[in-house]
Amino acid sequence: MAHPLESLVVRHTRRLPAPSGPAGQGSVAARQFDAALMSVGFKLSAALLERLSELNEETVVDTATRTLDSVREMAGDHVQHNVYFVDFPANVPDTFDFWMQCIADALADDGSRDSTLAQLSTGMVDLLTLPSYGNYQHTYAEMLAAHDELIAAAGDRTTVLHLGGAPDDEVTALYLALAGSTTPLGEENLRDLRLLAEHCADSPQPEAIPVRENRAVINVTRLHAGRDLLVDTVTDVLRLACALSDGDVTLTEPTRFRPLPRPVRRALLAGLDSVVAATPAKLADVTAHREAFKRLGERLHPHEYPRWPHAADVFAVARGEKEARSFDSRIEEMFAMNDVTGAARLLTAAPGKLFRSLDRLLRTCNTQDERDAVVAAAEQAAPQVSGRVLLSVREHLHNRAQESGARRIFVNRRGRAWVTTDNRPLVLPPERKRFIDALDAETRRRLPEPGHLLIDPGILDIALPLSGKATTAGFGVLPRGSLSPVDGDLLRFFVYWKQKSHDTDYDLSALMLDAQYATVCWLSYTALTEVEGEHSGDITEAPDGASEFINLRLNAVRGTFIVPQVNIFSGENFEAVEESFFGFMLRDAEQQGRPFEPRTVHMKSDLRGPGRVALPLAFLRGSDGRWRAKWLHLYLHGNPNANRVEENRVSVATLLRGIVEREYLTVRYLTDLMAERATATTLWDGTTVPDGPVTYIGLERPDGLHPDSLIITPENLRALIPA
Structure with missing residues (x-):
């Protein structure tokens, strides 16, 4: 039987908890599972393939079904990616010619002819009123039939899934890693920590929980289990109250506190009382979140509990009735x-x-x-x-x-x-x-004694994750400021969104800038073709989900920078839609294939941020002519409606310049310090794995490392930050 948090372990660690079941002859099903994984850019490690081969076929099939669902979602292959132009990137028309054809189609339609003629008489036509504009003109199956199979290439992404330990051990290890993180977690990881904390309430607990937001999430479980709370400031109690109301434990956004049961109110008031009784000076912390404490006081009714007078002082300070100098x-x-x-x-x-x-x-x-x-x-x-x-x-x-x-x-x-x-x-x-x-x-x-230090050079320019807030959730996503190589002839961006309750129009664009950050050209729904590439066409609503793509020939790009962006033209914002994500693929020129091929996806990032314009990353051409990705994770405020690449060029260029010209602290800095204390330091060549234990730091975990090795990859890069 599968562990309920198995998919969480796979997503965070690229490890599959050791499958269990009756022994049997599962080798054929295991090889078929491996082949299915390779079609979406994943592969079983040798140890995992061997383990599955020892189980019966039914167990292997059940494991394969669950795991394939997990990894397909990681790569963005859990939805259907259709395109407006069925042959994309071939046969994309000139923008003006396309618009004229849409007008001609509207004039040929009895239902739209009169309104279109009326608009033409004014000299201006709203594209959104034209029947053939903005909506798929073919089915997903018809689009697939129009494309040849993808030709396998050496540059296709392969992410290895490794054999994990017992399911409960893997879940506990993940819980301890997230709970004991020395850096703040992002929103998705905080949600995952809450699930893990509930499951691991009776499991070993971390020796220390240095991040206050993590402590708040874990305190929810401790409160429900009747254990002592981990609080030593009044703000710890406020964060816990926010967590109990599913609010923002970072205290960035205001929380609407729910009515709280009497036992919970008593626990929170007792926590406040003990903190202030031990250190009265901590009352000064109330002023930083005065309004939040006032709202919380309305739910806790401290006047009903005279045995906790110090807790009442907290709310007296919040109301301005008692002075506590900060x-x-x-x-x-x-x-x-x-x-x-x-x-x-x-x-x-x-x-x-x-x-x-x-x-x-x-x-x-x-x-x-x-x-x-x-x-x-x-x-x-x-x-x-x-x-x-x-x-x-x-x-x-x-x-x-x-x-x-x-x-x-x-x-x-x-x-x-x-x-x-x-x-x-x-x-x-x-x-x-x-x-x-x-x-x-x-x-x-x-820094710990690393012993034999084995380093993948590809990770050296990755920025240190000093905060989980500098990285959005997703697959292959790196911290803001990171540099990573881009190898391939074709670079293809994609965005997918699915509206929740209102018509929603997201627009994918790409801005090309020269070395002085001046605009060279762009691709968007207003510029479907350029020397550099093609846009897949504008989709203006997404009740069943919608995708847009931009295809770029890197050797044809005029300029030094490529800046993809997602503009909200109308409808629900990034945090209101049912789902939205951005990513990029890399292909060789002759590969063909569908517009979306999961095994060519190198990054897929959730779009969940403020503002109306998302800037996930940019691409920089170096002095050696090679392209590299620079990770941004930025959002512009934008306009309430009708955001377009043409209108935010200056803002985008200014932000890009600020990020590019800033030097971020990278993994190279820490590995240089660690190398001074290492017994040996080796740059991994991608093939030779040392026999003994190592401290491995790299982009992907090599197969065959000694079981006592310490392994650091982007998935747990936060573990590199010293306490």
Whole structure:
């Protein structure tokens, strides 16, 4: 019998929990399963194929059915991808000729002739009123019949599924990895953690849960199980209340609190009371989320529970009836008095906040004594700062070497971005170098002894996942700022969406820019063909789901940058539709095949963010002529309706420049530090696997690694961030 969370393990780890069942002759079914997997770009490892071959045929077939469903969804092959132009990318018409044909069809239609003539008399025609525009003119089966089979090529993606351990062991290991993550998780991973926490309530628990959002999700399970809550700040209790109402535990978006049962109210009030009783100064944290605490107080009725007076103080502060001076206000007072040394000394009580304030402290210093005091305070506090903050500050200081007037990009945790000119005074080189050396030394100290370090060079330019918010959910998705090679003759983008309750029109576009970020051309529903490639045609509603594609010949691209984007023209936003995702495929010129072929999909990313324009990634042509993907994960605000590539070219170019010119801290930085302590360091050549245990860091887990090896791939890259 399958474990209910088996598909979760496959998605997160690329491991299939060890199938179990009666022994038998399953080798034929196992080979057929392997062949079916290869058609969607996956493959069984040798150990997994051997394991399945020892089971009876019925067990193998059941396992294959479940697993195929999981991996097809990972690659985006769980839906039907039709195209407007049945022969796409062949025979895509000129845009103007196509529009004229749509008008001719409307004039030949008795139902639309009069309205079309009336529009023509005004000199303007609304394309959406033309019967043949925006709707599929053929069935999915007819589209498939119009295309030859895909020719296999060496560049086709192959993702290996490995044999896992016992199902419960795999689920527990995944729970411990997510719960103990040293970096915040994205929305999808938080949802997965909640499911895992419910299932693993009686399983081993992580030694530490450093991320507050993770703690809130796990506290829900602990509360329902009658266990002690993991809370040491009043904000921990607020996050738990948000989780109980299916709200935002990151506290970015307001939560509408539900009525809470009396036992839950008692537990939350007791938690607040214990925190404040132990450390009254923590009442100051209430002011940062005053409105949320006021709304929560309306649900908890603290006046009904006089035995918890400290909990009542929390809501008195929220209502302004009791004063609790915040730590930040004391810091601001020091800055107002130009007492930099005093501010640095006070900030040592909050090491993380001290490190986040280093740039400001150094800019405010007027004397060398003040600068020395700030540096000394930071060096003293460094061992108490989380690894994620250390690395974030390291990346920040590296980029502060730029001259004044450079671009400064801001990206919030939901992917909304903006760029401004950086006019801050420079951090003086001596202090900057001293800080960087101290950060490198502290990071090196925290990294584990790697033993034999085996590195896949392809992962070295992947940005460190300092926050799960910098990566959207999906398959083959990398953190913002990552660079990855693009090998192939044809680059094909795709977007799929399915509306929930209203007609919804998403438009896939691609903007080509030169080395100065000026527009060269674009492909969209307003420019169906260019020298570079073709657009598959505009679909204007998606009650049953709809897809759009852009096909690009990379050797024909005029320019240095390719920026695909998804514009919401009308209808439901990215978070309101039933489903929406973007991705890209790579093919050789002679492969043919359907518009969508899962084994050529190299990335598929969910579209779940704010704004009306999504910018998942961009493609950069290097000085060597090779193309690389630069991961963006950005959203533009856009307009309420009618967003088009033509209208946001300047905004897109500005954001792209900010991301491209920023240097991100990559895996290479940590592997260089680890190599200093390794017994041996080997660059993996794709074929030779060492006999003994290794610390392997790479894009894909090689088959045949020693069972005691530590394996780091993009799926668990967060494990590389030191605690």
